[in-house]
Amino acid sequence: MPVQAIVFDLDGVLIDSEPLWEEVRRGYVSARGGRWLPDTQERLMGMSTPEWADYIATDLVEGVTADEVAYEVIDQMSQRYADGPPLLPGAREAVQRMAEYRPLGLASSSPRALIDLALGKLGVEALFRATVSTEEVDRGKPEPDGYLTVAARLEVPAGACVAVEDSANGLRSAHAAGMAVIAVPREAHPPAPEALDLAAHTVRHLDEITPELVGRLGS
Known part of the structure; x- marks a missing residue:
């Protein structure tokens, strides 16, 4: 799709x-x-x-x-x-780059207050058409509720979305929702091997997430 x-x-x-x-x-x-x-x-x-x-x-x-x-x-x-959340390298650029390609959503386990604060501090809140906190759905990750809800708010089928995740429970959640998942593992908390196997593609850096990569995953 x-x-x-x-x-x-x-x-x-x-x-x-x-x-x-x-x-x-x-x-x-x-x-x-x-x-x-x-x-x-x-x-x-x-x-x-x-x-x-x-x-x-x-x-x-x-x-x-x-x-x-x-x-x-x-x-x-x-x-x-308060002074700005710790931005990961390439994060702002990745959001800006992908927002020019397709509509963006966000599915986070953070509470709504911290989502809004973080995106506001990063100056990218306007680039997301839909954001969901798992405190707004029945079940958190690894259940698919958050990802299914953000897809519904974006008014697209979940199977037509590509998710970007780092944790084992996040990978399980997006995959259970029927999304192709790009994994960005973190050394401090690497996902379990069986969860990482659910990813359609694994990258080491956000710079690797491009329209060309995402387009291939949907082809």
């Missing part, structure tokens, strides 16, 4: 925010005498706000509610973004 739209992830694709998320959430857990497990960061990646807040409140920290966790962590992340 010819490509009609391109859908980016945010964290780990356009901004190098996963280390910040880990630092803030790990610090929150530690400050309250909780326990950070070896697989906690991997499990949290892709979860919606209600999902990760409930996981922290239920499994890692005692005596707090999920709402309290979400409020405090998101507030700390907003402060970290």
Whole structure:
């Protein structure tokens, strides 16, 4: 099916925010005498706000509610973004380049407040025709809900979209939605091999994402 739209992830694709998320959430857990497990960061990646807040409140920290966790962590992340989120090399150029080729969407596990703040700070918010936070759908990644919703808002079939993802749960989510997926793995949190195998193409740098590449994936 010819490509009609391109859908980016945010964290780990356009901004190098996963280390910040880990630092803030790990610090929150530690400050309250909780326990950070070896697989906690991997499990949290892709979860919606209600999902990760409930996981922290239920499994890692005692005596707090999920709402309290979400409020405090998101507030700390907003402060970290105040001077601009950590932009990944080539991110702004990739968004601008692909927006000239096809309509853009964004499917992110970040809360709406941080999505809007990040895109505004990067100066690319007007280039996205539809953005979805997984806190706005029933299930976070690896379920396909976020990607299906952004495709619906773009008014194109999910199978006519190409997604750009970095994490295992993100790759699983976009693939489950029926999208061809370009993987941009990050060394700090590489996706599981079986998740990476779901990608139609893997790149090392955002400069490699071009209209020519995307067009081939849709041919």
